[in-house]
Amino acid sequence: MTNAITYITHKSLRTSYVIQGDSMAASGPSADGNTNIPDYEYTDVNTTAFHIGSFRNEWLSRLKAEDCSYQQEDDDAFDANFAKEMGVAAETMTELKSICSLDSLRCHPEDEQPDTEVVPPDPTLKTLVQRKKKQDYRASLKVTKNRHDLYADELERLTVGRRPEEVADLVPEGEVILTINIYYPAIFEKFNYIRPHMTLLMTGSHSLAELRDAICCVSDLQVCGEFSNTPDIAPDFISKDHYKSAFFFFEGVFYNDMRFQECQDISMTVIEWAKARNFPPHSQAKMEDTQFVDLKVKVGFPYLYCHQGDCEHLVIITDVRLAHRNDCLDKKLYPLLTHKHRVTTQKCAVCHVFIGRWFTTNDQFAPSEPCLFCDKCFRMLHYDSEGNKLGDFLAYPYVDRGAFN
Amino acid sequence: MDFFRKQVKSDCEELLRRFQETDSVRFEVFSKIWREMNFAQIFYGTVGHEKRAFSRLVLDSTCRFFLPPFSFQIRVGGLYLLYSLYRCQTASPSEQIRLALKDWDDMKKFEKDAVDAQHVDVVYIFRQLMFLKAFHFTAMPTQLTYNKKKKVERSALCEEFIERASRPQQLINIELLEELSNIHDLYKKLKSSVSMTTEQADSSVNLIHKDLVPQLRSTVVDFYKWQQRKVRHLHRFLFKIICMCVFLDNISCSKRAGLLASIKSKAYGQASEVCALCYRF
Numbered sequence: 001m002t003n004a005i006t007y008i009t010h011k012s013l014r015t016s017y018v019i020q021g022d023s024m025a026a027s028g029p030s031a032d033g034n035t036n037i038p039d040y041e042y043t044d045v046n047t048t049a050f051h052i053g054s055f056r057n058e059w060l061s062r063l064k065a066e067d068c069s070y071q072q073e074d075d076d077a078f079d080a081n082f083a084k085e086m087g088v089a090a091e092t093m094t095e096l097k098s099i100c101s102l103d104s105l106r107c108h109p110e111d112e113q114p115d116t117e118v119v120p121p122d123p124t125l126k127t128l129v130q131r132k133k134k135q136d137y138r139a140s141l142k143v144t145k146n147r148h149d150l151y152a153d154e155l156e157r158l159t160v161g162r163r164p165e166e167v168a169d170l171v172p173e174g175e176v177i178l179t180i181n182i183y184y185p186a187i188f189e190k191f192n193y194i195r196p197h198m199t200l201l202m203t204g205s206h207s208l209a210e211l212r213d214a215i216c217c218v219s220d221l222q223v224c225g226e227f228s229n230t231p232d233i234a235p236d237f238i239s240k241d242h243y244k245s246a247f248f249f250f251e252g253v254f255y256n257d258m259r260f261q262e263c264q265d266i267s268m269t270v271i272e273w274a275k276a277r278n279f280p281p282h283s284q285a286k287m288e289d290t291q292f293v294d295l296k297v298k299v300g301f302p303y304l305y306c307h308q309g310d311c312e313h314l315v316i317i318t319d320v321r322l323a324h325r326n327d328c329l330d331k332k333l334y335p336l337l338t339h340k341h342r343v344t345t346q347k348c349a350v351c352h353v354f355i356g357r358w359f360t361t362n363d364q365f366a367p368s369e370p371c372l373f374c375d376k377c378f379r380m381l382h383y384d385s386e387g388n389k390l391g392d393f394l395a396y397p398y399v400d401r402g403a404f405n
Numbered sequence: 406m407d408f409f410r411k412q413v414k415s416d417c418e419e420l421l422r423r424f425q426e427t428d429s430v431r432f433e434v435f436s437k438i439w440r441e442m443n444f445a446q447i448f449y450g451t452v453g454h455e456k457r458a459f460s461r462l463v464l465d466s467t468c469r470f471f472l473p474p475f476s477f478q479i480r481v482g483g484l485y486l487l488y489s490l491y492r493c494q495t496a497s498p499s500e501q502i503r504l505a506l507k508d509w510d511d512m513k514k515f516e517k518d519a520v521d522a523q524h525v526d527v528v529y530i531f532r533q534l535m536f537l538k539a540f541h542f543t544a545m546p547t548q549l550t551y552n553k554k555k556k557v558e559r560s561a562l563c564e565e566f567i568e569r570a571s572r573p574q575q576l577i578n579i580e581l582l583e584e585l586s587n588i589h590d591l592y593k594k595l596k597s598s599v600s601m602t603t604e605q606a607d608s609s610v611n612l613i614h615k616d617l618v619p620q621l622r623s624t625v626v627d628f629y630k631w632q633q634r635k636v637r638h639l640h641r642f643l644f645k646i647i648c649m650c651v652f653l654d655n656i657s658c659s660k661r662a663g664l665l666a667s668i669k670s671k672a673y674g675q676a677s678e679v680c681a682l683c684y685r686f
Contacts, residue, residue, distance in 0.1 A: 130409060
């Protein structure tokens with residue numbers, strides 16, 4: 001079946017976009033005709049579709065090299081340049097500098113350093129009044145430390161403003177950085193409201209396959225089968241190694257993962273289904289051959305990532321921008337995780353301490369049907385010291401959905 | 406962090422309202438109001454990762470004042486506000502101001518207007534932000550997450566900040582012209598149906614110009630052109646006055662300085678007004 005499908009390869013995709021990009025450029029830089037200047041399709045919801053590589057070129061053609069450089073230029077050179085260009089005398093320049101200096105914005109006496117960690121007394125700004133109210137409420141609670149805040153602080157420490165040790169690992173100037181939200185499958189009612197997701201930063205030169213590898217989902221780690229007789233070999237059979245097929249769906253194109261022999265084209269079912277119902281035609285391409293700069297997408301629009309047959313994640317590209325000197329510039333740290341929703345974990349029914357690893361049914365020792373055990377309690381309860389199975393029960397390995405926390 | 410959005414918006418609007426009252430585009434006037442309101446304190450009381458999130462929120466919500474449809478003076482205020490917030494934020498390394506590709510031309514136009522009007526402090530602050538690399542060059546002004554709201558909460562733009570088109574253009578717009586020409590056609594048909602005898606309508610019932618609509622339109626266009634010309638003349642005129650003052654050496658020094666200052670302030674006041682006038686049609 002795969003032979004019948006002609007894949008649009010990376011190369012042909014790129015040339016088709018280049019042609020498009022050129023014709024755009026030829027028609028002049030006017031904003032109206034240029035589809036690579038993103039604008040809202042629905043205000044504050046999502047944009048029209050645009051080509052990411054051409055979008056980057058649009059920016060680069062407008063900016064001077066120093067605007068997106070990581071180097072900080074010289075202060076004095078800036079002043080001299082400004083004075084010359086605007087025809088300002090040296091005297092006026094000094095005055096201008098002092099008027100526009102940080103000191104003129106200072107709201108406290110010079111010799112006093114205010115405590116920026118606390119809301120100042122008797123605030124007049126509405127924001128501060130509100131913040132005070134919130135802090136007072138928080139202080140009235142018994143729990144003072146929020147675990148989520150600690151995780152977020154930790155993550156920020158690990159990601160913001162990192163520079164590589166080797167120059168070769170530096171993200172090149174003028175590269176695009178995409179912010180991508182991957183949502184958890186909405187298999188719980190609650191997830192329709194709180195939209196739990198992880199956020200990854202990727203560069204334009206990353207391929208979709210690299211995004212795929214960076215997405216961690218428990219359904220990749222599930223172990224299928226009943227292992228009550230041989231509990232030691234269970235972890236060798238995770239579904240990620242068994243079922244390697246997956247696809248992304250962006251703007252009418254299915255990007256299949258075809259890196260391994262075992263990979264199947266799982267998008268064909270959908271394509272044929274759509275064809276039979278007179279939907280507009282869909283095309284296919286390979287995930288590993290497609291870089292983000294080759295993509296044509298809408299920012300803010302929900303797309304799809306599907307793996308393990310039916311584990312479906314919404315994918316939203318929330319932002320595309322040029323790299324900045326304050327970004328994490330170490331290539332090796334990308335795809336960079338900047339946010340992760342932490343879900344509650346289910347604990348062992350015996351010790352209530354460790355996360356459940358085994359799931360049993362028909363179990364005479366279990367307090368409930370079915371029942372969760374951590375590895376230690378499971379083995380102590382169900383096997384003798386030589387590792388022989390005691391009694392009659394069925395045991396399935398269990399991977400908690402909070403296992404990645 | 407969405408928690409603070411409303412409050413931040415109303416604080417910023419309060420600051421800009423006070424700035425608007427002064428009828429000035431000078432940074433020293435702005436910074437005085439900033440100090441009076443203790444605006445730098447808006448960052449106080451945030452800890453840990455909240456700092457970054459709050460900086461993001463504040464910069465995102467003030468960025469819009471820097472762009473049309475706001476009047477030139479409010480946009481200058483918006484620029485000053487962005488600069489001040491950017492410099493005073495507590496997050497380190499700093500959060501950047503998001504600048505969308507589609508807004509680039511507006512921004513360049515703003516810069517050019519400021520250069521042409523010789524608002525040195527406006528240009529200086531703007532170039533400083535560029536120099537400090539305060540901008541993220543982005544696709545859109547905010548991050549988008551397909552946030553469809555069931556109840557659309559119109560983020561009401563502060564009416565008095567928005568610049569007005571001139572009255573004649575406002576009154577006689579495309580829709581009105583279309584409507585008029587439709588009515589005119591109907592009227593013509595009616596007339597010809599009354600005078601059945603001849604093909605051409607009787608000239609005695611010609612009470613209204615035949616080509617009323619095109620005439621009206623060209624009149625408005627002429628008016629607009631005249632207005633533009635006037636603005637340019639005014640600019641040139643003001644510039645001449647200032648030049649003259651500089652050469653008036655025979656006036657005593659202190660008196661001269663006072664005179665110069667008063668003329669300058671009047672000139673700039675009017676210039677910002679006039680600029681506001683000439684942007685739209």
